Amino acid sequence: MKADIVVGLQWGDEGKGKIVDYLSKNAECVVRYQGGANAGHTIILGTKKIVLHLIPSGIVRGKLSLIGNGVVVDLDELIEEIDHLEEMGISTDKLRISSRAHILFDFHKELDKASEAAKGKLSIGTTKSGIGPCYVDKYDRAGIRAGDLLDENILREKIKNYVSFFNTTKAPVYHVKKIDEKILLKATLEKAKKIKNRIVNTHEFAEKLIRERKRILFEGAQAAMLDIDFGTYPYVTSSHPISLYSFAGSGIPPFFDFNVIGITKAYATRVGNGPFPTKMDDKTENLIRERGGEYGATTGRSRDCGWLDLFALRYSAFLNRTNEIIITKLDILAGVKTLKVCTGYSYRGKLLKGYPDSIKVLCEAKPVYREICGWTEKDITELKKNKICRSIRNFILLIEKETDTKVTYVAAGPERNDILKLRKI
């Protein structure tokens, strides 16, 4: 029995949706273990474009799909996504939600906006989808969980307590509207009706998967460099995208071997605020942004683009215990004559040994670049025809050397099958 964990190695948007969709062919259960509707996983099927925010990408192939306890669930988003999939003829019958997953409410979004506004110049540039404030409630032990939706009396009691807590503490401090207990209860009960039958007991669900030796695919959202502990704090998300959280965020302990598949683009992007050492010059950045469609799937914001940062990638590949790397969007760099690749950071005249823990050091650090020859292959067909040209081969070898991890696939193009296997691990 073996499980796969797909994780972003950069700052998100590496194309995980497409890869999870591709790899979930062989999976029997696909699991989301952290984050919430701040994620946007895009899958292109012919003329159909499917963007998933909360539901695991495995649903598109009809796989048993779990929203784990580590996820924060916005019920409006979830119901909208279910309806949207069903309208497109994709069944959501096999969607399950952990009863331990926390519910994200509208007031979390209001708190997110208020918190960002109050931080001013130091704002994080969040997606404003309420993720941070919902996790705050979880760790403050004030949160309401999916399981609470199953019993009206319990829900009434929880909402009553929460509203009293919120209206006397958060509402006046953050200058947000007080919550009306009755309206919230009525609306929540209404939404609960639509998803109730999908809520599962964490222990029972996980034990059955392990007993039946099901092949599991864990689908990370965001990426390691946005991890609350290991990312570029404070410019991070409020959950743990790293691979090893997949077990804690789902209640499925690793009674199996697991294979970690790290995803990186051939370049780097970042959305939101915070340092980005390898940001490109404006002209190249505009070209890559337009070609790569580097606009947020959730917020529509334009993403900053930069050269591939192998120093960050080395850290990330290590941290995630990565077994193999998949490089996406090779085609986007086609025609750029000379590519820059960052192999380290220099700080006050010295090369750093480890990736900086301090944001101050990170802001001052200068990338050390190596220049390499570009390529002209614009799509997967050309890539295959030219049997991966020498420049791409050298690029792959450099990534493998710096990260000490093998590259197993390269992808070029948005379609499910725009991917090429290089080797087996």
Ligand code: IMP
């Ligand atoms: P939050 O997750 O909405 O709190 O946002 C915190 C940071 O994570 C911001 O810089 C966001 O732009 C970034 N972020 C959150 N979700 C994603 C994602 O799916 N892709 C890329 N960046 C993300």
Ligand code: MG
């Ligand atoms: Mg995304």
